[in-house]
Amino acid sequence: MKELIVYPTPYLVQQHKMRQLQGKKGVAGEEPVTYEVFIDKCIKHAVAPKLFLGDFKKSLVLSRIVRKLKIQNKLDYFDTIRQGYIQRIGEVIGELKQQDIDTNTFDAIKSNKACHRDLALIYKTYQEFLKDNRLYDQEDRYILCKQHILESNLISHIDKVHFKEFYNLSPIQQKILSILGKKAVISNSDLGPEMKQIKVIKAHNRRAEVIKLAQVILEDLQEGFLPYNLCIVLRDRDSYEHILLEVFKHMGIPICLQLQAALVQNPFIKALIKFFQGESSEYFSGEVPDEDIQNKKASMIEWTDLVNSILKNKGFPLRLCDVHGKDIVWLKRDLNAFESLTNVLDELNDVSQIFSAETFDLQEFVDLFSLYLKSRLYTYSSSNEGILVLSPVMLRGLKFDKIYVPGMVEGEFPRDFRSDWLLKDWERVNFNKKGYYFDTLDTLLEKEMEAFDFIRASANIGYFSYPNVADDNTAVLVSSYIENLLGSNTASIENISLKSIYHFEGTDYTIPEPGVISDNTKQKLKEYFKGKPFSATAFNMYGECPYKFFLARVLNLSPQDEDSEYTAMDKGTVLHKILENFFKNHKEGLEAKKLDEYADEIKTLADEIMESLCLKENFLHPLLFEIEKNKIAE
Structure with a gap:
């Protein structure tokens, strides 16, 4: 029997795969997929001409x-x-x-x-x-799936589709599952509270709250908890993510967190807007648009072509290297912004080709362009390794050893929802009386409570905290969810002082010698390997080096490539291969009149050789790879 597992989030897919690696088998069949991937596979044939x-x-x-x-x-x-x-x-x-x-x-x-x-x-x-x-948008995908799912190659070769951890299905999801009939199997984990140990901390403010959180996590790591079995849960990311990143970086705790901002807030993008307004900057030093541009009236396509042309003529993105020098953090930030800007210009161009030509003067274009850039987000800082940082709804079905939930403030979690101005709450209620399932204020609060149930069911140990004052120094109320927790457990609220946080001694965090494992970790390993079968390969690895075995078989780490950076030797190899291939192609000699043709050939060779040597992964950003290719070709 061929079976497929579908999860609502990528984190559930990741955890499922990790359990398989640890020998905990799931339902047999193809690799699990997210719901969005499932939809895309089901409509592949239907959207081909769109x-x-x-x-x-x-x-x-x-x-x-x-x-x-x-x-x-x-x-x-x-x-x-x-x-x-x-x-x-x-x-x-x-x-x-x-x-x-x-x-x-x-x-x-x-x-x-x-x-x-x-x-x-x-x-x-x-x-x-x-x-x-002949276009379709994000939500049209679900409607197309409902209409064509039984025609898809995927479903024709699958006997059962297991939908796991969905809990509440939207109307369109219910219809898709109804069409699948007996092929669809729905299962959800029990949301009964699993937490046996609970600790609640009251801190002076958010920063003190995050510093205390970092100290607690350091102690837990020293006790033998593994980073991938821990999770930080944020209901209000905007209030915490910047403090979290700053404090955890300072204390050397890796966290998996991406920071995003509106593209218009990026310094390079701000400088580009100022350039069109006649102001210079370190990105566009001493340069302003010429008189032709200031008096120009053109279509959106012509304006986007002009922006691309100016960026190319000014030497971007290579010029960003000159602006930032060796400051890799800011360089990577601006390269991400440049990449997002390029995508915005391409999308503006695509849409403008469909509509009838409408013309704008420079100021009208700048105003409209700035408005678009405000609505577009870009990632200016990211880390894909470390302790997961998730929203409560993303915790559904996941299991951890311990979770940490800062920001337990009434009005933030549960959130203080406001009535929608376009479809008001009473209008939504009336629609629902006709058989629909629109979100109302009541159902949103029910979903908040369900999200808190996800938290309580996700781990045996829970750490909760809240600040005494908000960012504007006004007093806050502790979340009603905390009061419910305390009512069902023997825990109480611990009020921590600023002195205890900023004079933290804690456990001795000296780094042990390589290969030395603490007693606490040894106990964890004993529990982990109890009754676990060993392969001959695993025994051989342990015989060669126990620490290597620990890294590979316990932490699931693979050795880093020795050539993880782009070195001078790599560059020399590339240049040597380019010259070797180039002169092999021209044994009969070179002609002065074909210099442009030779230059194009060298660029093609540079592209092919650097791709074939798999050097792209050695660069911090794909655009740096492209810049290096162009440098070599020149």
Whole structure:
């Protein structure tokens, strides 16, 4: 019997694979996949003649549609476009599709309010645009899956599809599973509270709270807890992630965390906007647009082509190396921003080719371009190794030895939800009376409680904390969830002083000699290997080196390649191979009139040879790899 496992999050897929490596078998069959991957595989044949419209392009399209309808005087409520309107319209359209509500159905169930009439018209115009241009968006994928799932090659070769840890299915998900019939099997882990030990800490402020958290984790690591069996849970990431990254970096604790910001906040992007406004910067030193650009009136395609041309002529992204020198952190940040900027320009170009040409002067372009850059996020700092940092909803079905939950503040967890201005709470309630499942304030609070149940079911040991004051020094209330925890356990709130945090002595954290394992870790290893079978290969490895065995068979680490950096020897090898291949191709000699042709050939050889030597992984960023290729070719 061929079976497939589908999980709602990538973390569940990762944990499933880790358990298989540890000898804990799951359901036999293909490798587990996320729900999103499952959808993509099921609609592969249906979307072949279409193009996908991502969220950013969706916002661009909706923005153009709203502006066009406004010019035609067809809108009553959205006659003035305010910040956030387009994003919220897009979100509600996505929500309607998740409920499997098409344009005709929404037109029939909507109220006669001006905002609903406008929303129905925008939704209808948007769907007609997608159909006319053979496009589909994120939510259309689910509708296409519902329509074509039984025709897919994937499902025709699968006997059972196990949907695990979904708990609450959306209407469109329920319909997809209903179509699968007996092939679909739903199973969820018990959400009964597993926590046996609970500790609650009250700190002076968020920074003191995070410092204490880091100290506790250091003690736990010293006690023998493994990083991949620990998890930090953040309900309000914005309030904690920067402090968390700073404190944990200072204390040498690796965490898996990505920091993102609006692209317009990046210094290089700010400098680009200032350049078009006539201001110089270290990125565009002493340079301003010439008079032709200042008086230019052009289409969006022409403006994006101009931006690309200016960046190329100014030497970007290579010029970023000159700006930052050896400061790899800032260089990587700006390279990420440059890459995101390139994608934005490409997407603007794609969308602009579909619409009729509309012209803008320089200031109009800068204003519109800045607006788009505000809505686009880029990753300016990331770490993919260390203790996981997850939101509560991502904890569903996961199992850890211990979890840490800072920010247990009323209004943050549970969140203080506000009624939606476009589809108000009472309107959502009325829709639900007609058989739909829109989120209301009550159901959102129920989902918050369910998310806290995910936390309680995820580990035997829980560490919770909250600050005494908020960022503006106003007093906060402890979360009602903490009060419920204390009511069902013997734990109490420990009030820590600033002195105890900033004069932390704790355990002796001296680094042991290589290969020496502490008594606590030895006990953990004894429990880990109890009753575990050993292969001949494992015995041989242990005989060669017990510490090597520990790294490979316990921590699942693989040795780092010796050539993990791009060295002068690598560069010499590349140059040697380029010259060798080039002169092999021209044994008869070279001709002066073919210099341009030879230059193109050398660039092609550089590309082929560096790719064949697998040197890309030795660079901190893909763009650095491209820059080095161009340098060698020159």
